[in-house]
Amino acid sequence: MNKKTFSLFIFGGTGDLAKRKLFPSLARLYQKGYLGELHKVYSLARSKREDWERVVCQLDENFGKLCNFVPFDVTDPKSYVELGKLLEELKGQELIFFLSISPYLFEDTIRNLGKLLRNYTNPRKIVVEKPFGFDLHSAQKLNDLLYRYFIEEEIYRIDHYLGKDTVQNIFSLRFSNIIFEGIWNKNFIDHVQIVALEKVGVEGRGEFYDKVGAIRDMLQNHMLQMLSFTAMEPPAQMSEKFIRDEKVKVLRNTRIERLLRGQYEGYAKEVGRESSTTETFLCAEVWVDNFRWKGVPFYIMTGKALEDKLTQITVVFKEVPHSFTRLLDCQPLQNRISFQMAPQSKLTITFELRPPSGRFMSCPVETSMEYLFPSEFEEAYEVLLLDLIEGDQSLFIRGDEIEALWEVVQPFLKAEEDPFLYSRGVKVPQEALEFIQAEGRAWFL
Ligand SMILES: NC(=O)c1ccc[n+]([C@@H]2O[C@H](COP(=O)([O-])OP(=O)(O)OC[C@H]3O[C@@H](n4cnc5c(N)ncnc54)[C@H](OP(=O)(O)O)[C@@H]3O)[C@@H](O)[C@H]2O)c1
Numbered sequence: 001m002n003k004k005t006f007s008l009f010i011f012g013g014t015g016d017l018a019k020r021k022l023f024p025s026l027a028r029l030y031q032k033g034y035l036g037e038l039h040k041v042y043s044l045a046r047s048k049r050e051d052w053e054r055v056v057c058q059l060d061e062n063f064g065k066l067c068n069f070v071p072f073d074v075t076d077p078k079s080y081v082e083l084g085k086l087l088e089e090l091k092g093q094e095l096i097f098f099l100s101i102s103p104y105l106f107e108d109t110i111r112n113l114g115k116l117l118r119n120y121t122n123p124r125k126i127v128v129e130k131p132f133g134f135d136l137h138s139a140q141k142l143n144d145l146l147y148r149y150f151i152e153e154e155i156y157r158i159d160h161y162l163g164k165d166t167v168q169n170i171f172s173l174r175f176s177n178i179i180f181e182g183i184w185n186k187n188f189i190d191h192v193q194i195v196a197l198e199k200v201g202v203e204g205r206g207e208f209y210d211k212v213g214a215i216r217d218m219l220q221n222h223m224l225q226m227l228s229f230t231a232m233e234p235p236a237q238m239s240e241k242f243i244r245d246e247k248v249k250v251l252r253n254t255r256i257e258r259l260l261r262g263q264y265e266g267y268a269k270e271v272g273r274e275s276s277t278t279e280t281f282l283c284a285e286v287w288v289d290n291f292r293w294k295g296v297p298f299y300i301m302t303g304k305a306l307e308d309k310l311t312q313i314t315v316v317f318k319e320v321p322h323s324f325t326r327l328l329d330c331q332p333l334q335n336r337i338s339f340q341m342a343p344q345s346k347l348t349i350t351f352e353l354r355p356p357s358g359r360f361m362s363c364p365v366e367t368s369m370e371y372l373f374p375s376e377f378e379e380a381y382e383v384l385l386l387d388l389i390e391g392d393q394s395l396f397i398r399g400d401e402i403e404a405l406w407e408v409v410q411p412f413l414k415a416e417e418d419p420f421l422y423s424r425g426v427k428v429p430q431e432a433l434e435f436i437q438a439e440g441r442a443w444f445l
Contacts, residue, residue, distance in 0.1 A: 004123065005037050006094035006389065011074055011109060012101035013043025014052050017129065021160075022100060023067075025381040027059035030066075032376075034386055039093060042086070044072035074101060074109040080116045087120055095120075096388065098127040102208075103134075107145060114149025127156040127388060130221055131212065132397070135413055136406040143399045156388050157397040161222040163380030163387075165373045166341040168395075170229045170313065171243075173339075173347065180337070181234070183317070185292045190334060192298045193314040193443060194226050197428070201264065201305040202280070206271035213278040214261075218302040220409045223284075224251065225397075226313055227298055231288045240394040244401060250288060251404035257297075258285040259412050261419040262429050264305040279419045280304045283435040286408075299436050301443065305424045311341040314444045330363035336444060345373040 008026075010018055029035050043052065048069045057064030070086070072079045087095070097113060099106055106128060117124060126146070133139025146155055161167055174181050183189070196218060202209040209217065228247040231254075235242035262281035268274050281303030288298065317335040325331050336350040348371075352364035377383050387395055397405070422429035428443065436443065 003037060004094045005039050005092070006096055007039045007090055008041045008096045008098060009044060010041065010098045010100055011044045011072070012099070013041075013069070014045040014047075014049045015100055017100045018043065019052075019055055021379060021381045022098070022385070023056050024059055025379050025385055027056075027063045028378060028382055029386060030063040031060055034389070035063075037389075038066060039090070041067045042070050043067060044070045044074075046071065046073050074105050074112065077112065080112050084116055084119065087116075087122070090122065092122065094123045094125070096125045096127065098129075100129055103129070103131050106142060110142075110145050110149065114145075117149065124150070125154050125156060125388065125391075126150055127158060129158050130160075131216060132157050132402050133406060134212075134216065136403060136410045139402055139406045143403065147399070152399055153393070155399070156393065157399075157402055158384060159221045159225050159397055160380045160384060161225055161341075162395040162397075163377075163383040164341050164345070165375045165377075165383075166339050166345045166347075167226060167229055169347065169373055170226075170339050173337075175234050184315075186294050186296050188317055189296050190316050190318045191296055191441060192227075192230055193312075193316065194223055194230070194298060194300045195314075195443070195445065196222060196302040196311045197306045197309060197445075198302075198304045199306060199309045201267065201424070202271060209280075210271045210273055210276055210278050214280055214282045214302055214304070215259075215409055215412060219282060219284065219300065220405050223300050223302055224254070224405050224408060227254065227286065227288075227300070230313055230315070231293060231298070233292070240392060243394050244398045248398070248401050248404050250290075251401065251408060253289045254286060254408050255289065256284050256286050256408060256412060258435075259283070260431060260435055261415060261417075262303065262422050262431060263419040264303075264424050265421050266424060267305075277415060277418050279415070281306075281419070281422060281429065281432070283432045285435075297439070299441070299443075301428065301432055301435075303422075303428070303432075307425055307427045309342050310445060312338050314338040316441075316444065328361060328363055332364050333366055338444065345375065347371045347373065 010022060012018060026035070026041060048071065052069060056067045072083070099109055101109065133142050174184055228250045232246040232250045235246045260283045261279035263278065264280050267280055268276040284300040286298040286300055315337045319334055320332050332352045338348045340346050340348065348368050350366060350368040353367045355362050355365045384395060420429070420431050428445065433443065
């Protein structure tokens with residue numbers, strides 16, 4: 001537990017992320033008594049938008065009193081001179097800098113801030129939002145820049161999916177239950193599906209999204225993070241180093257075999273670039289080349305402007321042996337364990353049982369058991385902010401891990417073919433159904 005007085009500096013503290021996620025999460029942590037050592041939250045941006053004070057104070061009046069707006073331009077050296085004056089008043093405190101600004105401003109900010117901090121001995125942490133780089137090379141460059149001024153233990157790279165209860169429960173279910181860990185391998189598992197479907201399109205983020213697309217926005221981070229939690233080996237110790245070591249090992253053996261890209265109709269017009277070939281949808285067949293997963297494909301699907309929101313991982317077990325099928329005169333369905341993050345946080349185990357009115361040897365019926373994950377925290381950012389304050393890096397991405405993530409997607413960043421078009425509001429595009437039908441499988445949605 002961090003018992004050191006600290007101040008939090010949010011660069012871009014008037015932006016969308018700060019307003020929708022960071023300040024509400026901080027206010028809730030404050031109300032629950034987790035921010036006892038907080039001195040001040042400084043919100044840094046070029047202009048104080050009128051509603052900033054109202055937004056923050058409405059969350060919690062007492063918490064609002066701890067929040068100050070500081071006019072600041074991350075590209076302007078004069079701003080750092082002013083920041084230096086402020087830091088003089090915070091001697092001995094831990095300083096936490098949260099970069100909630102455009103990724104195009106990360107480098108300038110890290111460089112200017114890093115130089116300024118050389119004059120201070122305060123313990124410090126720096127939080128970098130996603131996207132961390134736009135490809136392997138730029139991620140390596142950003143890492144190198146960070147290491148000029150900070151050590152790894154001070155760097156917190158965010159993937160907010162890691163703050164979600166369900167993702168952490170994959171870990172917990174696997175490693176604290178021998179009945180599950182015992183069957184978590186190629187001998188029992190047929191394949192794994194990792195799905196993140198969104199109802200919304202690109203909304204107001206068109207200009208940014210068009211440079212990024214689903215590979216960089218979803219696959220490189222959230223989807224591969226879910227894969228690494230599902231596929232990693234048990235760490236020898238429950239410590240941040242050991243957990244992150246195992247994730248890196250899995251990612252280094254992960255490769256994309258096939259990737260299919262789609263774009264929803266009307267997207268190019270919406271973003272104002274008729275020639276855009278950016279993907280808003282993708283399916284990928286991914287393999288983890290190690291002893292545990294030999295022969296087990298991981299199918300990934302993610303996309304925008306679809307019928308419903310759904311985020312889940314489904315582990316699909318092998319079919320029962322042929323001899324049993326003959327005995328029953330029917331083909332029982334495959335068992336499944338599914339971890340759902342949205343619309344609900346829940347675990348579902350699907351299995352087959354004798355029908356209530358059937359005879360002893362009747363064909364079984366599909367039955368499932370659902371468990372909703374109860375949580376003290378409403379929002380993934382609450383978990384991550386608390387870990388950040390307490391100095392636990394387990395749910396943040398390490399430097400070598402971010403590079404391993406980029407290495408997996410790097411061969412697919414330059415698309416050779418145009419994406420197929422799909423209609424807005426479709427459940428999933430026909431091409432996605434065919435993507436795994438070709439291998440005799442179907443999506444469980
Ligand atoms: N929004 C989300 O849901 C979300 C989700 C995941 C990750 N992220 C990441 O979080 C970061 C912030 O995203 P956002 O959506 O909050 O962006 P945003 O709404 O565009 O906000 C950007 C913030 O940066 C400030 N800013 C811009 N130029 C500046 C400068 N030169 N100096 C100082 N401040 C400057 C803006 O205020 P002024 O213009 O007044 O300076 C504003 O406060 C990005 O890296 C994004 O990729 C966002």
